[in-house]
Amino acid sequence: MIKLKQLLLLCVCSFAFGATCYAAGSRGVESIQAYINHDIKFKVDDVEWAPRDSEGAALSPIILDGTSYVPAKAVVEVMGGELKWDDRTQTISITTDGSISEKDQAILEKINEIKSKLKLGLTKNEVSALFTEKFESAQNSDSENGSDSYWKYEYLKVPDYNREDHFPDHADHVIDQQALLNKKIGAYIYIEWRDNKLHMYSISYVNPKDKHVYLYSLSPDGSTSDDRVT
Numbered sequence: 001m002i003k004l005k006q007l008l009l010l011c012v013c014s015f016a017f018g019a020t021c022y023a024a025g026s027r028g029v030e031s032i033q034a035y036i037n038h039d040i041k042f043k044v045d046d047v048e049w050a051p052r053d054s055e056g057a058a059l060s061p062i063i064l065d066g067t068s069y070v071p072a073k074a075v076v077e078v079m080g081g082e083l084k085w086d087d088r089t090q091t092i093s094i095t096t097d098g099s100i101s102e103k104d105q106a107i108l109e110k111i112n113e114i115k116s117k118l119k120l121g122l123t124k125n126e127v128s129a130l131f132t133e134k135f136e137s138a139q140n141s142d143s144e145n146g147s148d149s150y151w152k153y154e155y156l157k158v159p160d161y162n163r164e165d166h167f168p169d170h171a172d173h174v175i176d177q178q179a180l181l182n183k184k185i186g187a188y189i190y191i192e193w194r195d196n197k198l199h200m201y202s203i204s205y206v207n208p209k210d211k212h213v214y215l216y217s218l219s220p221d222g223s224t225s226d227d228r229v230t
Helices: 004-008 072-078 102-117 124-130 177-181
Strands: 042-044 047-049 062-064 067-071 082-086 091-095 149-155 187-194 197-207 212-218 224-228
Touching (some): 067 072, 072 091, 102 197, 177 187
Antiparallel strands (some): 042 047, 082 091, 149 187
């Protein structure tokens, strides 16, 4: 895994901070001639990744004198760091101390809440009463464990994320790893039912300690697992 500080050597500040960041005539601002290469692709720990701006639009690297520059904010966040801009002092602050962000902490708390509440044999009405979030019906045409209906929930989903548009032609039980790594969703909960009773469930999420996607599962026999997705 490439270290965050090594990646930052290739980063350029390309996100919106307001007009003062690029104001013409500002001291320190210099015009350059560069190229955008739309063909370059990225992987983070062998998982395909695409840098995106705050609106969700794809970003391509800028090529200058043979060096590729990628958006600092997108790279810092996918590597688990935090980036802040101080418009008054024109300063970019990057935090890489390994501390867990408030969002990551909220995700872990939600996962622990789900683990404590979801038990085999609960009915749909009982599960609905346990959570304020609304679960959606899901599809799975190849279940092999006798399940007959399915639910899904995307926790902390950003407004511009739509699974059908972003991750087409995949059954709902398949994990959208890129959406998790890009923080489009905080966690993905998938529940399987049999005879209107909870038969099994899984939670996919990014572990903030190593920045890998993990899958926690409660199986029909009551056994649990929490493994890194490869």
